[in-house]
Amino acid sequence: MNRKLYDKLIFDLSCPGRRGYDMPRRLYDDIELPDAVLRQQAPALPEVDEPTLVRHYTNQSTNNFGVDTGFYPLGSCTMKYNPKINESLGADPVIAALHPAQPASTVQGALKLYRMLENMLSEIGGMAEFTLNPFAGAHGELTGLMVIHAYHDSRGDSARTRVIVPDSAHGTNPASAMIAGYEVIEVKSLADGTVDVDDLRSKLDETVAAVMMTNPNTTGMFEKNIPAIADAVHAAGALLYYDGANLNPMLGVARPGDMGFDVMHINLHKTFSTPHGGGGPGAGPVGVRKGLEEFLPSPRIRRRGDGSLYVEQTSDTALGRVSSWFGNYTVFIKAFAYILAMGADGLAMAGKLATLNANYVMNALKDVYLLPVPGPCKHEFVFDGLADKSTGVTTLNVAKRLLDLGFHAPTIYFPLLFHESLMIEPTESESRETLDVFIAAMRQIAREAAETPDLVKSAPHDTPAVHPDDTEAALHPKVKFSDL
Amino acid sequence: MIYYLPTHEYARVEGNTAYIGISKYAAEQLGNVVYVDMPEMDDDVNAGEEFGAIESVKAASDLFSPVSGAVIEINEELIDNPRLINEDPETHWIIKVEMNNTAELEGLLTPEAYAQVCANEKH
Amino acid sequence: MSQHRYLPHTPAQIDEMLRACGASSLDDLYADVDPSLRLKGRYALPDALSEVEVRRGFDALNAQNTVLTCFAGCGAYDHYTPAAIQAVMQRSEYLTAYTPYQPEISQGTLQYIFEYQSMMCELTRMDVSNASMYDGATATAEAMLMAVNASRKKRRVLISATVDPKTAAVVNTYARYHRIAVEVIPARDGVTDRRELELMLGAGDVAGVIVATPNYRGILEDLSGWADLIHAAKALLIINSHALTLAWARPQGEWGADIAVGDAQSLGMPLNFGGPYLGYMCTTKALMRKMPGRIVGATTDALGQRTFVLTLQAREQHIRREKATSNICSNQGIMTLHAGAFMALYGAEGLRELNRLSANAAHFLARELEATGKMRLTYPDKPFINEFAMTMADGYTTGALLQALREQGILGGVAVDDTEIIIAVTEKRTPVEIDQYIQTVINL
Structure with missing residues (x-):
């Protein structure tokens, strides 16, 4: 994934007179509609050509994380591979x-x-x-x-x-x-x-x-x-x-x-x-x-x-x-x-490997993260934050630090049963190698929480956008281009 | 006189008028307030029933009225600046109600009893 | 089983991982599932197929589908999908992303939703759009719930008889279980009867009024003065329109509507046997916080960059649970990218031209079909764009008409009953196809 934010909106690329379409010629007589049902003012839509549009959406896509770009340990969401x-x-x-x-x-x-x-x-x-x-x-x-x-x-x-x-x-x-x-x-x-x-x-x-x-x-x-x-x-x-x-x-x-x-x-x-x-x-x-x-x-x-x-x-x-x-x-x-591709046995195998992956990750991390419900789990499990509560590092901090390390965040603060819920579901699509890198990242964060807690508390540092101000977004909603 | 509900609303009473808002404790719990959903003038409110809601970025709570009566004023300052509630929730009331049954006040919490409710919640 | 192409685990790795978990077999991990609950044996499903076999199986099924030249509409229109849009839709950074809960790494999704919201507000001339809903029918049902919630106490909603019956059916389903009384405003001359509406509003207990323009039969309804009438009764005006028509016909905002809803399939989304399409919903600033669904808003990040986030989330199910404005979690996701890219590619002028081309061809076809003497416009004086209803002359049925057209490889429209048919024409229909339709009717 790109580390730099592509910050244009399609409206920013608009230029009067440009167009991105062509159309068959008019072959029949023009019809007219009564004024009462006609639109009074044209919509202010962007005016762009095709290459501008394609490049825009391609560049914009590089701001995004997806299953095809990396591991989504997102509990309850089953982010498995989407076959081509x-x-x-x-x-x-x-x-x-x-x-x-x-x-x-x-x-x-x-x-x-x-x-x-x-x-x-x-x-x-x-x-x-x-x-x-x-x-x-x-x-x-x-x-x-x-x-x-x-x-x-x-x-x-x-x-x-x-x-x-x-x-x-x-x-x-x-x-x-x-x-x-x-x-x-x-x-x-x-x-x-x-x-x-x-x-x-x-x-x-x-x-x-x-x-x-x-x-x-x-x-x-x-x-x-x-x-x-x-x-x-x-x-x-x-x-x-x-x-x-x-x-x-x-x-x-x-x-x-x-x-x-x-x-x-x-x-x-x-x-x-x-x-x-x-x-x-x-x-x-x-x-x-x-x-x-x-x-x-x-x-x-x-x-x-x-x-x-x-x-x-x-x-x-x-x-x-x-x-x-x-x-x-x-x-x-x-x-x-x-x-059809999985077949009866493949589906059964997928379910079991999803469970294996979850247990593997849970076992490898339960000494540094608090496991409120001991295993074995099924496809997912919940940590109640870091085991060491003295650092002041929260589940939100851990999640945001994971973004720096190239992973999507787990599901956080759900279920509501625990204060610091951090819910991990690896799915069967992830290889042992990927899980090992993830485990290492989670352990690194636990170490950082003890040694350099501010580094974790101020995460993320290395993502296209950093700490968006969501209070401002809710206080003064700007929900369309003309509000900007 | 000021009275409270266990759901953290207060009623500050002057004669037959009650100023209704949320407690300091509730404002702290909620975090940055971004919106207050208020009733309209002349709407009736009933003791113990919802009259609006208050929202922060990631939480929302219904507002319950401690008293019954008619809404005679809403705090319009909160429309543009809901964060006043975070600054001083007991000054920045939400609605002003003309009470129709002051006997209801007897069922509400005193400041001391309310402080005990908050202390219990923290545990 | 043998190694599966979607599963990275080798047998040796499985053994090692099991050992790390203190288990000796995969079944060990299911020791807590009582044997009485266990599936006996395996699923009665086929064995795994290789990719080439999967494709072959699909092709064999698909051989039993016939593409017809499409003159059908009723909510699904055969407009062209530009290749550029298909290309950007396939970007897997968009396609394989989750809901953008982590804005730091989801700006792509958030940006295209913001663009979509912006364009949808322009198209409808409303203040605020949500990030989309499932389809036009469910969006209309959600608008009804929103009107009832906004009114706080009223539980009566009126819906015009001219609304697509599929949409009305979905509205009725939602209403029935939510204990909302839905009553039908009768039609007169193919449009909603305003006098009846005035009578029905009289009781003062109506939360919302749902009308459609173009309506089920493609007629553009004149809603002048409706907003005043409905607002005087303290009710909300909900107008359902197919998105593309809004570029030419008067949009909801210009009618003074409170909630604008409809299906955006007409923005070049493939027919795809009924979905995925896209429901849109826009509203006024005053009602913004009563609106269901996701909303993306702009803010800035710590680096001062313009950044987008999901906002006004306090309305939603993950926070409000049973007090949420709706149970909707997500939206039609990638279909908003389609809608946004389509509107951007065509612009205001292109969208109007699509309407014109479709309308000119539709009116030509309607005139020529009338000239055959075998069918006539059901409501000849009413304005329409690209969809219209015709009634068969004595001795002719819609069944026979559709059958004759099908033999020519033409889907002639959607029959309302034995005597009436609804026909739609888009810019994709060629003069040869249109002439073939006319010729088939002449030969009936």
């Missing part, structure tokens, strides 16, 4: 030209890929059916909770107004529950990060619609009590929701459906290698156990007796529609290609 064949297939010109309203007979291939991926995810999740429509993990959570809502509604069970979420959960869990119309109650975690089953039992009653969990949880621990939890949840008439954010280490080992989960989502941009794209597009397919299929959102892809597929636009029992069309289709192509 996926991108090649995702950019296929035939797919690019398919309109989503085309007759099913002309898109049988596209529909088959959609169905095959649904079926593969059902097999991996231990679920009866999947929908690929939701656009992202958070959107999948929302959709899954709406499925649960639709299920309870179908039984006339309208007293269920609450969703239980562990206090270690990601912020999207409570936010999704709120958008789905539920009140959120928290269940406590024990010292080892797992759910306090007694506390959970005390909160389960006929007003609870669902319990949302991840397994392994956000401290990287497998929730051993999951069968007891599932029984208690089901006995109370509620459903158990699986947040698929942490599915990666369970590949080939245990399936959410077999653990007793009723509804789940999967982040294709985590476990199934599709790129994060700086925030999207992702995909958050939702799976359900037998008996809940009818509540999945429209549209659905269905099979006729002759084997051909068709699109069922709406169904009476479905929760409704959560997307205009079928979701982020090219993301499905990438996940499909990944599953």
Whole structure:
């Protein structure tokens, strides 16, 4: 990565009269629109030529860190390698030209890929059916909770107004529950990060619609009590929701459906290698156990007796529609290609190696960083900052110093269970050699914290941007070029 | 007289009027305040219920009203300069409320009781 | 299994690493997973394929897809994607980056989002844009939630009957579970009935009003005076528009809207069988802190450099949890790069010219189809750009029309029902293709 900031905006390169396009000639008569519906003032967009534009975005990209440039030990984000064949297939010109309203007979291939991926995810999740429509993990959570809502509604069970979420959960869990119309109650975690089953039992009653969990949880621990939890949840008439954010280490080992989960989502941009794209597009397919299929959102892809597929636009029992069309289709192509490339055994191996990598890093650092929940962990683990608390060096300092040393920061200050959470997820894509360099960097920072703490506290020193003033950004928001 | 809620709002009372803001302890915990979400003039507030929110760069807290009544003034200085709250939160109140039930004050914390709440939170 | 190309670990390294962890096998690391929970055997999935086999499998599927000459729209338009945009989109520094939580090493992503926000504000003439949403329909649903939250107490929202039914369906889904009452404002002559709206606003309990222009049938609605009417009822005006049309048609800001939403697919995003597209959302300064989604802001760093950061984060789920303005975590990421680069490459004039070329061809096609006597514009007096609805004459059905066109390799539009069809034309359609459409109708 570039160490120097390329600081131009495309607006800075604009010159009146320049243009970056050409177009077919006008062949038909000009039409006119009534003044009332015409734009009054032209937008002040940049005026640039093509080479200027390409060079701008290329230079700007050098300010960025990505999986292709280095190691992302970002807990709960599963920043694994994004295979190149996926991108090649995702950019296929035939797919690019398919309109989503085309007759099913002309898109049988596209529909088959959609169905095959649904079926593969059902097999991996231990679920009866999947929908690929939701656009992202958070959107999948929302959709899954709406499925649960639709299920309870179908039984006339309208007293269920609450969703239980562990206090270690990601912020999207409570936010999704709120958008789905539920009140959120928290269940406590024990010292080892797992759910306090007694506390959970005390909160389960006929007003609870669902319990949302991840397994392994956000401290990287497998929730051993999951069968007891599932029984208690089901006995109370509620459903158990699986947040698929942490599915990666369970590949080939245990399936959410077999653990007793009723509804789940999967982040294709985590476990199934599709790129994060700086925030999207992702995909958050939702799976359900037998008996809940009818509540999945429209549209659905269905099979006729002759084997051909068709699109069922709406169904009476479905929760409704959560997307205009079928979701982020090219993301499905990438996940499909990944599953084919890995195969059954490759996926199982990936999950186990992700766990091995996490344990390897954890063991190599636990003498200098505080490990509040002893291992073995699954795909990730949490340190509660440096072991030596006397230096005044915080988790934020450690994270920023890692940027100097060529690594992305781990996830910090999450989960909320510990004051100085530093959450590391290496993924199976990282070689032992990379992990060793990372371990050395983390140990160097621990040493620096003791010997030259100011060096760590004032980090980063060697990044394209250094200590941006985010108070100023929030106090006097400048959110567009004309605000500058 | 000044009264507090355990959620760190204060009500400084002069006759039937209450000046509502956040405590010094809360302002310190929050860090640099960047925005205060205030109700509008004439809005009703209810004791124990939300009337707005206060934001720093990386945190946000809802504001709860210690008393019930009508908002008769909002502190417009805070719109352009929310950091006044960090400078002196007990001078820079957020809203001024005409109380409709002064009996509610009896349920609030005295400065001494509130100091104890803060001391407990630190542990 | 044999060494996999995506996995760097050699068997010897695995053994060494296991030893370092005090484990004797990979399964040891899963000792806490009760055998009763374990997957019996392996997934019922195929064995690993080599790259050439993966490609072959995909090609075999893809052979069952047929590209048609596209005259369909309804939210997905066949505009051209310049090669320069595809090229910059493939920069893996952008593509393989996470959400820009570490601004020091994410200025690339933050800069292009800031540029996108700037251009989107220009296009809509609104004060502030977020970093994008999933698609136009979910952006509209989020706008509804935002209006309800901004009103604090009101839970009634009005939506015009002329809004795309897919968008309305998503709005209804979000509303149903969030206990918001959504009511439909009837249409008259193909546009939202203003008199009905006035009546519905009368009760004073409406939080927001959702209209679309161009609407589902491509008609540009005249919303003059609407903002005043709606603001007088203390409600918010939400206008949904396809992004490209805003370069020529009156944008949300000029109508006095409070929230501007829509899909930006029309900015040259490939059809891709429905996605990824991009939902945009812009609003006024007054409502900025009620807006869902990421927002990038400018500041300076310790070296005095102009730097960009995620800002106003206190609205968001990772801080506010169940009190957040939305559950949305990310955005459509790299699609904002597409939208920004597309707007920059074409500029204001180019975007208007794309509208003109599409409109001229669309109006020509509409006139010629009317001349066949077999179909007529459903609303002949209403203005449109590149999309219009036609009703079949007696004895003709949309099914037969679409079938005849399909035999010519043409996707003739989207049927509303047996008698009405919505047709869209873009700058990509050639005179030969347009004539072929007309000829097919003549031959019906």
